[in-house]
Amino acid sequence: MAQHRDLGHILAGFNSIADAKVMLRTFWTRYRKICPGFQLWQQLDQGVKKMEECVPLYLHGDEGVTYKRGGVLILSFQSPLGFGTSKGDKDLSLNLQDLGEAGLPLNFNKSGMYTRMLMVVCPKDMYKEDPRVWNAIFERVVADFSHLEEHGLDLGTDGKIFPIIIGNKGDWSYLVTSGNLERSYRRSPKGAKEEGRDVEGAGICHLCLGGQSFDWENLQMAEKAMAESREHALPVPWFREAAMTRMLIHDSGCNGKSRFYKLDLWHGFHLGIGKSWAAGGLLMIQQFLEGGNMDDRFKQMSAMYVQFCKANKIDKIISKIDKYLCGGGGSAEPLGTWNKAAVTTNLCLFMEWFFTENPDVVTHDDGVYYMAHGTAKINSTFRRLYSGDLWLRRELGLEIAGELLQFIRSYCFEAWFHLQKGQSRFGMYPELHLLHEVHGQMIWEASKSEWIYNPIAETCSMDEDFVGRCAILTRSVSPRLNSLRSLQRYLAQIQMSWRH
Numbered sequence: 089m090a091q092h093r094d095l096g097h098i099l100a101g102f103n104s105i106a107d108a109k110v111m112l113r114t115f116w117t118r119y120r121k122i123c124p125g126f127q128l129w130q131q132l133d134q135g136v137k138k139m140e141e142c143v144p145l146y147l148h149g150d151e152g153v154t155y156k157r158g159g160v161l162i163l164s165f166q167s168p169l170g171f172g173t174s175k176g177d178k179d180l181s182l183n184l185q186d187l188g189e190a191g192l193p194l195n196f197n198k199s200g201m202y203t204r205m206l207m208v209v210c211p212k213d214m215y216k217e218d219p220r221v222w223n224a225i226f227e228r229v230v231a232d233f234s235h236l237e238e239h240g241l242d243l244g245t246d247g248k249i250f251p252i253i254i255g256n257k258g259d260w261s262y263l264v265t266s267g268n269l270e271r272s273y274r275r276s277p278k279g280a281k282e283e284g285r286d287v288e289g290a291g292i293c294h295l296c297l298g299g300q301s302f303d304w305e306n307l308q309m310a311e312k313a314m315a316e317s318r319e320h321a322l323p324v325p326w327f328r329e330a331a332m333t334r335m336l337i338h339d340s341g342c343n344g345k346s347r348f349y350k351l352d353l354w355h356g357f358h359l360g361i362g363k364s365w366a367a368g369g370l371l372m373i374q375q376f377l378e379g380g381n382m383d384d385r386f387k388q389m390s391a392m393y394v395q396f397c398k399a400n401k402i403d404k405i406i407s408k409i410d411k412y413l414c415g416g417g418g419s420a421e422p423l424g425t426w427n428k429a430a431v432t433t434n435l436c437l438f439m440e441w442f443f444t445e446n447p448d449v450v451t452h453d454d455g456v457y458y459m460a461h462g463t464a465k466i467n468s469t470f471r472r473l474y475s476g477d478l479w480l481r482r483e484l485g486l487e488i489a490g491e492l493l494q495f496i497r498s499y500c501f502e503a504w505f506h507l508q509k510g511q512s513r514f515g516m517y518p519e520l521h522l523l524h525e526v527h528g529q530m531i532w533e534a535s536k537s538e539w540i541y542n543p544i545a546e547t548c549s550m551d552e553d554f555v556g557r558c559a560i561l562t563r564s565v566s567p568r569l570n571s572l573r574s575l576q577r578y579l580a581q582i583q584m585s586w587r588h
């Protein structure tokens with residue numbers, strides 16, 4: 089990349105380290121405040137390397153779907169610094185000229201093919217029976233990065249560059265597999281996704297002892313435990329430590345190794361707790377519509393939804409809303425049956441619009457009130473995170489964290505409220521704790537720094553798009569040389585797209 093002056097893909101458009109100097113200094117100066125135990129600081133203080141030579145990167149992994157639907161592991165790296173977001177309202181070039189106040193842009197704009205760099209393609213057939221293959225892949229990739237972190241890469245007259253991995257991104261399932269995490273959502277008795285893995289008291293979170301030594305559903309207890317996890321060493325969440333924290337620069341602070349595995353707020357809400365929220369919300373809303381039975385009332389809601397999407401120029405994605413979308417509408421717990429994150433976004437926006445248009449409904453009872461309140465707060469949380477930069481001023485970050493907490497509290501209220509009525513709704517899934525951890529992280533950072541790291545930077549919506557595109561490449565190559573041919577096709581593709 090450096091040889092072809094393509095460093096802009098990891099340096100927010102700057103093609104050389106020299107041009108990116110101010111940006112990198114700003115990034116690391118702020119990062120030092122929120123991650124004081126990061127081992128890089130010692131090396132900087134000793135003069136082993138300079139701040140402006142170090143480029144922050146994330147690893148990202150996911151299992152894409154191949155033509156046989158057998159799955160394929162796709163590993164890539166990316167910078168947290170990119171070309172902003174579509175919701176960012178500031179002029180990007182101004183951002184880069186005035187880094188002090190205008191901020192550093194997030195990495196959500198432009199195609200994933202432009203801003204994510206593919207490293208590994210491995211069909212699941214090759215590792216599903218033999219975990220040694222999976223481990224060997226990570227050992228190899230991590231060993232390469234470890235070498236680069238230590239020795240850097242010589243750019244000739246342009247000096248040196250040290251890629252520094254600041255974390256491993258991915259959905260919760262990938263984090264668990266790549267980090268050998270024993271404490272995770274998979275161990276939740278209610279959220280068990282794998283047979284035989286659900287163990288009462290095994291712990292649902294690699295960052296704290298939620299579900300093990302305390303009840304994570306008790307928000308006050310959880311908050312206390314999350315704060316304490318910064319000061320008291322917890323048992324490590326793995327039996328066998330993965331290569332990443334064994335070999336790479338990491339946070340040497342209390343329980344810092346666990347924090348190498350970054351929770352994805354976007355996934356946790358849109359494909360997790362947000363589905364229960366929206367399904368329960370739609371069932372609540374339908375009772376206020378006209379119609380002799382639930383099907384008729386849903387029909388009316390469907391028409392309102394289509395109209396809402398049209399008026400707001402939103403791709404409606406689904407053509408109708410019915411009780412099956414919400415899990416059937418019977419006495420069973422309402423669960424969103426869709427699998428696209430954008431549907432959750434749309435439904436939450438639709439619900440907010442409905443409550444704004446029908447203020448009388450909101451005062452019907454506390455359940456409806458907190459549904460309207462929580463929906464407005466979670467929508468605002470994501471809207472403000474996406475329109476922000478990589479670093480949020482403390483006051484703004486605290487406001488957003490406050491809104492996220494209000495959503496979490498509203499969810500807990502709904503669970504309690506419906507339980508009182510004997511209704512099974514708003515199950516307490518571990519993803520709610522994931523959102524709580526993100527909130528806890530923002531609060532902790534606010535206590536240490538003027539700048540809070542935007543948690544949206546650690547979400548994977550863009551990465552999933554990238555993985556989808558890479559998975560398509562694997563479908564049209566010979567199964568015998570799948571990995572090699574896929575990487576070759578990727579190189580051919582970026583050869584074209586990077587020139588534009």
Ligand SMILES: [Zn+2]
Pocket residue numbers: 293294295296297298314521525
């Ligand atoms: Zn936790």
